[in-house]
Structures are given as structure tokens and as C-alpha cells.
Amino acid sequence: xxxxxxxxxxxxxxxxxxxxxxxxxxxxxxxxxxxxxxxxxxxxxxxxxxxxxxxxxxxxxxxxxxxxxxxxxxxxxxxxxxxxxxxxxxxxxxxxxxxxxxxxxxxxxxxxxxxxxxxxxxxxxxxxxxxxxxxxxxxxxxxxxxxxxxxxxxxxxxxxxxxxxxxxxxxxxxxxxxxxxxxxxxxxxxxxxxxxxxxxxxxxxxxxxxxxxxxxxxxxxxxxxxxxxxxxxxxxxxxxxxxxxxxxxxxxxxxxxxxxxxxxxxxxxxxxxxxxxxxxxxxxxxxxxxxxxxxxxxxxxxxxxxxxxxxxxxxx
Numbered sequence: 001x002x003x004x005x006x007x008x009x010x011x012x013x014x015x016x017x018x019x020x021x022x023x024x025x026x027x028x029x030x031x032x033x034x035x036x037x038x039x040x041x042x043x044x045x046x047x048x049x050x051x052x053x054x055x056x057x058x059x060x061x062x063x064x065x066x067x068x069x070x071x072x073x074x075x076x077x078x079x080x081x082x083x084x085x086x087x088x089x090x091x092x093x094x095x096x097x098x099x100x101x102x103x104x105x106x107x108x109x110x111x112x113x114x115x116x117x118x119x120x121x122x123x124x125x126x127x128x129x130x131x132x133x134x135x136x137x138x139x140x141x142x143x144x145x146x147x148x149x150x151x152x153x154x155x156x157x158x159x160x161x162x163x164x165x166x167x168x169x170x171x172x173x174x175x176x177x178x179x180x181x182x183x184x185x186x187x188x189x190x191x192x193x194x195x196x197x198x199x200x201x202x203x204x205x206x207x208x209x210x211x212x213x214x215x216x217x218x219x220x221x222x223x224x225x226x227x228x229x230x231x232x233x234x235x236x237x238x239x240x241x242x243x244x245x246x247x248x249x250x251x252x253x254x255x256x257x258x259x260x261x262x263x264x265x266x267x268x269x270x271x272x273x274x275x276x277x278x279x280x281x282x283x284x285x286x287x288x289x290x291x292x293x294x295x296x297x298x299x300x301x302x303x304x305x306x307x308x309x310x311x312x313x314x315x316x
Contacts, residue, residue, distance in 0.1 A: 007186060009033070012197075012211060020122075020175075021200040022207025027184060034181035034193030041197060042177050044214040050147050050272060051173035051204060052088040054098075055155050056164040057141040065165050071104060071133025079129045080167065086110045087122040087173070088143055089204035093273050094293035096143040104131025119143065122203035144294055146171040146268045158265045158298050174210060176200040224256075252279035266302055269294030282307065285315040 007030055015023040029037065059076065062069065067076045074082070090096055099114040108131065111124040131137060142164075149170050156166040179197045186192040199207040255278040257270050273292030275281050281303070289295050289303065307313055 007192070009195075012215075014208070015196070017207065020203045020207065021198070022211070024197050024199075024208070024211055026195040026197075028186050029193035029195055031189075031191045031193060034195045038179035038181060038195050038197065040218060041211070041214045042179055044217050045174055045177040045199060045210055046172060047148055048217055049173060049205065049210055049213055050145060051171040051202075052090065052143060052145055053169040053171045054084055054086075054167055055142050055144045055150070055169045056166050057083070057139055058164045060138040062165075063163075069135075069137060071131055071135040072137060073130040073132055080165070082126070082128045083139075083141065084167065085123070086113070086126055086128075087202035087204055088119060089122065090119040090143070090145075092118070092293070093145055093269075094291075098141045098143050100128075100137065100139040100141075102131065103136045104133050106131050108137075120204075144169070145272055146294070147272070148172070148264075148268070150265060150268075154263070154265055158263070158296060173202045173204045174199065175202055177210075252282065253277050255279075257281065260306060262306065263299075263302060266295065266299040269299065278312075281314075282312050283315055288315070 007028060009029045010027040012024045012026050015025050017023075026037070057080070059067075059069070059079075062076055065076050065080060069076065069079075072079075088098075096116050096119050098116070098119065100108070100112060101114065102108050102112055108128045109124065110121050110126040110128060112128075113121060115121065129137075146169065149168070149172075152166040152168045155169060177197070177199050179195060182194050182196070183190060184192050184194045197211060199210050201207055201210055205213075257276055257278070257280075258267055260267075260278065262270070269292060270281065272294065273289075275284065275292070286300055289300055295303075304314065
């Protein structure tokens with residue numbers, strides 16, 4: 001259809017990698033494409049890479065985050081803020097329980113955390129709080145995988161047990177991401193772009209893996225919108241009184257989880273657990289969903305209700 005060819009860029013090359021920071025360049029981008037790709041990749045890197053976060057915790061003798069603990073230098077809010085700076089990594093999707101049982105006097109760091117098998121901490125020397133008295137501090141924390149950001153109100157509604165303190169959860173493993181664009185020569189032209197991307201992570205993922213993940217994510221998103229859906233015929237009547245059913249002309253395998261209208265919490269848990277389409281969802285039983293992790297009774301009720309509205313159900 002188009003006769004004019006646009007030059008294709010080079011594959012990313014490593015300019016510098018040190019600790020959890022990386023600098024990468026892509027050469028030979030068509031004029032203007034440096035900012036187009038750079039801004040898009042940066043946004044994906046910052047918002048769409050799965051990570052780990054604390055979603056709730058309970059402290060013996062503490063009812064809410066505005067409390068203080070006798071014999072502890074920091075108040076509860078300061079302790080929570082420090083705990084949220086701990087960088088974790090684990091495989092799988094199940095909720096992990098991390099504990100802290102310490103007795104003073106003592107300077108407490110992330111090294112003192114009691115971790116279940118398979119859970120790693122990357123900044124073990126991070127300061128958490130100081131016990132100046134001889135008392136004991138016991139904390140239990142829920143560690144979960146997810147994408148993006150979930151507010152404490154949503155976590156409280158869908159997940160948190162009575163007596164626990166809900167936390168805002170930012171799952172991104174990215175600390176910083178930026179890009180620069182400069183002109184370069186390609187053939188006789190000097191206005192082609194060189195894109196330089198700078199990424200720093202928490203350590204749970206390398207900078208190179210973050211860049212690769214963002215590129216693959218962008219490709220998948222663009223592939224999904226290639227082509228056009230067929231228009232609804234003029235003789236099709238849509239009524240607000242009609243129950244919502246699955247369009248029999250659309251295979252269940254083509255209906256994505258993110259298009260079904262689930263809450264953010266439920267949608268993220270399903271996708272993280274490998275359930276990407278409606279076809280995959282109806283193949284799961286209640287027991288299968290519970291094994292995915294991140295799905296409580298409220299979330300499963302939400303799934304059942306939505307499926308029933310479409311004339312479908314979970315596997316028995």
C-alpha cells in the first residue's frame with residue numbers, strides 16, 4: 001500500500017551497566033521517532049512492570065498508623081514509611097508473610113526481617129527504626145505482587161483482615177527512568193535520532209530486563225490494535241433492558257480480562273496469575289483462583305457475578 005520505506009533503527013546497545021543502573025542507546029531512528037519511542041517506553045517502564053509491595057501490616061499493641069510504640073524512637077507512620085522502602089523479590093503470585101520480632105535496645109534494619117523461603121531483600125542495611133528501651137516489637141507484613149498503584153482504601157475493601165493497617169501499594173520496581181534524544185548522521189542526512197535511555201531499578205529486576213519488558217509490552221499493545229473491528233449492523237437493536245451476554249461471534253479467547261470491567265485489584269491478580277482472556281477464566285474453578293494468590297472471597301464473588309451476567313460460570 002505504501003511505496004516509501006522508513007529506515008529501521010538499530011537494536012538497543014549497552015552503553016553502561018553498574019549495580020542496578022543501566023544506560024542504553026538505539027541508533028538510526030527516523031527524524032522525530034526518538035521522542036515518540038523514548039516517551040512511550042519511559043511511561044511503560046514507570047507504570048507497567050510487575051513488582052512487589054507491602055499491602056498491609058499489623059503491629060502488636062497498635063490499632064492504627066497514628067500510634068506510637070513505647071520505647072521506640074520513631075512513630076508508627078515513620079516505621080511504615082521506612083518499611084515501604086525495603087526492596088523485595090519473590091517468585092510466584094501468592095501473598096507472602098514477612099515478620100519482624102526484635103527486642104531492644106537495638107537499631108533495627110531490613111537485615112532483621114524474617115523472610116519465608118524464596119523471598120529476597122536487596123537493601124538489607126536499610127534503617128527501619130530504633131528501640132531505645134528494653135521492650136519487644138512484633139510486626140507481621142503482607143507482601144504481594146502487582147502492577148502499578150493500588151490505594152489503601154481499595155486494599156482495605158478487598159483484602160485487609162480486621163486489625164491490620166492497610167497501605168498504599170506502589171508495585172513498580174523502577175526507581176528512575178529518563179531518556180535523551182540527539183541527532184545523528186544516517187547516509188546524507190544529519191537529522192536522524194539517537195535515543196539514550198537511562199534506567200535505575202530497585203534490584204528485583206535489572207535495568208536491561210526493564211527495557212526489554214517495556215519494548216515487548218509496547219509491541220503487544222500495538223499488535224492488538226492492528227486492523228479494525230467489523231461495524232455493528234444497522235438492524236442490531238441494543239436495549240438497556242436486555243441482559244448483557246457474550247457476543248457469540250467473538251471467541252472467548254479474544255476477550256481480554258482488562259476489557260471485562262473488573263476492579264483494578266481483581267484484574268491485576270488475574271493477569272499476574274496468567275489468566276489473560278475470558279476463555280482462560282471460565283476454565284478455572286474457585287479453588288484454582290484461590291491458588292493464584294491475591295484473590296479473596298470478595299474478588300471471587302465479583303468474578304462470579306460478572307460471569308453470571310454474561311451467561312457463563314466458573315469451572316465446577
